[in-house]
Amino acid sequence: MMSPMHRRLFGSLSLALVSLSASACGDSGGEGDDELGMSTTLGTTESGIGTEDSGTSSSTGDGEDSEAGSTTDAGEEEDQGEDRGEGPKFDLGGVPDGGAEGGPVLPPIPENCAQALLVESTVGCSFHANKMQNFIEEPTSLVVGNVSEDQTATVQLYQGVGGNEQAVGGPVSVAPGQAHEFVLNSPTQPGDVSVLRVGGAFRVESDVPLVAYQHSPIDAEAHNDSSMLIPDAALGQNYIVAAYDTNIGSDYSYFAVVGIHDGTVVEWSTPEGTQAGSGVPAVNGGGSAMVTVNHFDMLQVTSGTDVSGTVITTSEPAWVVGAVPCVNVPQNITFCDHIEEQMLPLDYWGQEYVGAHAPQRGSEDYYWRVYAGDDAVTISTDPPQPGTPVTLDQGEWVEFSTTESFMFTGDGPFMPVQYLEGQNGGAGTGDPASYQMVPTEQYLPRYVFVTGTGYNLNYAQIIRPIGGADVFVDGQLVTGYEVVGNFEVADFPITEGAHLAESDQAFGLLQIGYTNVTSYAYPGGLRLATINPQPQG
Numbered sequence: 209m210m211s212p213m214h215r216r217l218f219g220s221l222s223l224a225l226v227s228l229s230a231s232a233c234g235d236s237g238g239e240g241d242d243e244l245g246m247s248t249t250l251g252t253t254e255s256g257i258g259t260e261d262s263g264t265s266s267s268t269g270d271g272e273d274s275e276a277g278s279t280t281d282a283g284e285e286e287d288q289g290e291d292r293g294e295g296p297k298f299d300l301g302g303v304p305d306g307g308a309e310g311g312p313v314l315p316p317i318p319e320n321c322a323q324a325l326l327v328e329s330t331v332g333c334s335f336h337a338n339k340m341q342n343f344i345e346e347p348t349s350l351v352v353g354n355v356s357e358d359q360t361a362t363v364q365l366y367q368g369v370g371g372n373e374q375a376v377g378g379p380v381s382v383a384p385g386q387a388h389e390f391v392l393n394s395p396t397q398p399g400d401v402s403v404l405r406v407g408g409a410f411r412v413e414s415d416v417p418l419v420a421y422q423h424s425p426i427d428a429e430a431h432n433d434s435s436m437l438i439p440d441a442a443l444g445q446n447y448i449v450a451a452y453d454t455n456i457g458s459d460y461s462y463f464a465v466v467g468i469h470d471g472t473v474v475e476w477s478t479p480e481g482t483q484a485g486s487g488v489p490a491v492n493g494g495g496s497a498m499v500t501v502n503h504f505d506m507l508q509v510t511s512g513t514d515v516s517g518t519v520i521t522t523s524e525p526a527w528v529v530g531a532v533p534c535v536n537v538p539q540n541i542t543f544c545d546h547i548e549e550q551m552l553p554l555d556y557w558g559q560e561y562v563g564a565h566a567p568q569r570g571s572e573d574y575y576w577r578v579y580a581g582d583d584a585v586t587i588s589t590d591p592p593q594p595g596t597p598v599t600l601d602q603g604e605w606v607e608f609s610t611t612e613s614f615m616f617t618g619d620g621p622f623m624p625v626q627y628l629e630g631q632n633g634g635a636g637t638g639d640p641a642s643y644q645m646v647p648t649e650q651y652l653p654r655y656v657f658v659t660g661t662g663y664n665l666n667y668a669q670i671i672r673p674i675g676g677a678d679v680f681v682d683g684q685l686v687t688g689y690e691v692v693g694n695f696e697v698a699d700f701p702i703t704e705g706a707h708l709a710e711s712d713q714a715f716g717l718l719q720i721g722y723t724n725v726t727s728y729a730y731p732g733g734l735r736l737a738t739i740n741p742q743p744q745g
Contacts, residue, residue, distance in 0.1 A: 316654040317355050317417070324417045325441055329652060330733045331355055332439020335420040336527045337410045338466050338506055339392045340548055341399070348424045350437075353387035353706050354416055355656045361416035365390050368407035368504020376410075382418075387658055387706055400460050402485030402510045409466045409504045409527075411440075419656055419733065424548055434641075434660055434728040435529065435550045438736070440468060443525035444553025446742040448579050448603055449518040450625045450642065451530040454511070455539040459532065462510040463518060466527035467501035473523040474499050479603065480513040501526075517579065517603040541633035549625070549642050549730070555738045557581045557621035558647020562692055563589065563614045565626070566720050566729065567667045567699040572629040573609040580604050581621030581740060590615045590693055615693035616645075621740040628720075628727050643718065643729035646671075648695070650735040651714035657732040658706040663721035668700045668709060668732065671716035679711040 318324040321333040337350040354361040361382040366373045382388045395408040412420065420437040451461045460483075465474050476482070477496035484490035488509060491497045501507050509515065520528055531548035565574040578587055580600035587606075588597040594608040600622075616624050624645045651671075659666045670679050670686050674696050679686045681700055689696035709717055709732070717732030 316652055317656065319356065319359075319417070321415065321417060324439065328442070328735055328737045330436060330438060330442070330731075330736060331417045331419055331656075332441055333415070333417055334411065334413045334440040335418070335437045336440060336466055336468060337392065337412065337420075337422050337437065338464060338527070338529070339395065339397070339408070339410075340422075340424040340464070340529070340531060341397045341462065341508065346425045348392045348422060350390040350392060350410065350412060351387055351421045351423060351658055352382065352390070352412055352414065352418045353420075353656060353658050354382045354384055354414075355419060356384045356416050358384055359416045360384065361414045361418065363388060363412060363414045363418070366411045366413065367394075368409055368411075370407065371502070373411065373504065382414075382416075385706075398506075398508050400510060401508075402462075402483045402488040403508050404485075404487030404499055404501065405506045405508070406502075407504045409506050411504075419658065421658060421730070422548075422550070423660060423728070434730055435548055436730040436733070438527075438550055438552070440525075442553075442736045443468060443527060444555050444742065445522045445525055445744055446554040447520040447522075447528045447551045448554065448581060448623070449515050449520065449528070449530040449551060450549060450577065450579060450605075450623070450644065451514060451516045452532050452535045452627065452642065453514045453516075453539065454532065455535060459535065460510045460512055461515045461532050461535075462508055462530075463515050463520070464529045464531065465501065465507040465509075465520065465522070467503050467505045467507075467524075468526055469524040470502040471524075472501050472526055474501055474507055474520065474526065475522070476509065476518050476520045477603075478511070478515065478518045480511055480515070480517075482509045482511045482515065482518075485510070516577065517605055519603045541629060549644060552623065552644055554581050554621060554742050555740055556647070556650060556734075556736050557623050557740045558649045559618045559621060560648045561616040561624050561645045562648065562671050562695045562697065562716065563593075563616050563624055563626075563645065564669060564671060564692060564697045564718070565610070565613050566628055567665075567669065567722075569722060572633050573611055575607070575609045575627040575629060576624055577605045577607045577627070578616065578622055578624045581623060585618050585620035585622050587616060587618040587622050590617070613690070613692045613697060615695075626729070628729060641720075641727040641729040643720075644731065646716050646718070646731050646734045647739070648716070649739050650737065651716045652733060652735050653712065653714050654708075654710040655717050655733040656706065656708050657717065657719060659702065659704050659719065660721045660728040661704060662723065663704065663726075663728070664723040666702050666704060666721040667719070668702050668707065669716075669718040669720060670698045670700055670709070671695055671718070672711070672713065673715075676715065677711045677713035679709060679715055681709045682707050 314327050318327040318331055324332050339348040362379045363382050364379045365376040367376050423434040449463045454461050475498045478491050481493040482491045489497045499507055528551045583601040586599045591614050593610055595606050598606050628641045668681055686698050686700050689698045719732045720729045
């Protein structure tokens with residue numbers, strides 16, 4: 209199925225998950241009670257997974273309303289999460305002297321925060337998060353996992369309040385091989401409007417490297433989606449938004465920008481036009497606008513059609529998410545679900561991707577959009593897919609559906625995004641979710657990653673070159689590969705929780721989970737090397 213091209217201008221660790229309310233210090237609305245979440249032994253695969261027979265691919269408001277200070281009293285101590293279990297041992301390896309340039313040889317997973325600034329990956333020591341506009345008012349959660357083999361992480365959550373960064377509760381200790389969930393209860397959702405909200409966003413900081421994910425909400429409810437978070441040090445200044453059409457009545461498509469630095473000028477140019485709101489001008493299709501945000505401010509920009517293809521540039525690195533509160537994929541297939549994805553900066557977009565369809569649920573189709581990161585980018589697929597090859601300018605995209613996996617190649621930077629079909633289209637379970645693909649240039653030899661919570665089916669989708677080195681998930685050999693171009697793909701079932709995947713050769717990892725009327729999907733991690741350099745403002 210094709211839609212018109214759209215034109216741009218500006219576009220395991222966890223053996224215990226414990227809940228910490230970001231508003232637990234507050235005194236309003238009865239939300240100030242500390243809550244300790246359930247502790248669970250996690251981080252192992254299902255019995256029998258990894259044998260020759262079991263690793264096969266499955267066939268189966270306004271600015272005044274945004275005052276964050278009303279929900280958080282900084283400095284008041286909260287209960288700390290209880291860590292249980294020893295956790296898997298991540299053999300990260302040493303850091304021998306004598307690299308190619310005479311410096312140290314860095315491990316694929318950084319062992320300290322200094323290394324995290326040098327190792328180009330989705331592991332870091334500081335991340336931002338934001339309570340997202342969803343179908344109904346519910347908390348967003350921020351899950352962090354300690355990737356260290358032997359160091360306990362001291363992790364502190366902060367929120368922007370009144371122009372200042374304020375601690376939310378006290379520091380939390382996260383033992384090696386464990387994860388912690390912060391529940392972000394404040395501020396209230398901004399509503400279905402464009403708005404510049406002063407403060408209210410969150411930052412988490414650790415003295416030991418972490419991976420981080422945002423779940424809106426964490427539980428497997430009928431309106432969940434999730435996103436892998438990008439470390440602050442790897443955020444960029446040039447983005448193209450991937451969202452989706454508004455197709456259920458009065459719903460809307462939007463993007464959110466969170467300031468990481470004070471005085472950040474955000475400029476966006478939109479193909480479809482965006483709506484005015486408090487502190488936000490209206491923009492006609494093909495037009496552009498600028499708004500300045502400070503640290504922890506959130507700029508939410510909505511459209512009654514689709515913000516996809518909007519080109520965003522910022523004067524300082526910033527945090528950008530594309531989302532829809534609830535959307536059908538495709539338009540006539542229920543049920544609708546929330547979708548969100550933190551956008552990868554254009555710096556990390558590639559020219560080759562494996563278009564591996566999500567693990568099969570039933571008789572569903574797989575929906576794709578592919579976005580151009582520059583002008584005159586020609587994108588091809590093998591086997592050929594509807595509407596390709598196609599030449600697109602920056603911010604333009606083309607959409608199609610298919611039932612097979614295939615290769616994407618281009619002569620310039622581009623980004624494929626997969627959208628999961630609603631369960632009543634033949635899937636029988638799950639619902640819409642969206643996730644960016646990982647360029648083959650950005651694969652890593654080792655990942656630590658965490659699933660969502662409450663899903664009946666969780667998969668680590670492994671992508672390696674044909675005949676490549678063995679891949680192990682939690683020590684279990686991955687088998688059952690299916691060939692896609694020069695690569696092969698295996699859908700490897702895993703249990704809820706956190707996991708370690710490793711090989712002697714770089715490979716790709718995607719995470720997907722299903723349960724009744726909801727799904728989640730995001731990359732399990734990736735290298736963040738600058739392979740598509742962008743102007744810095």
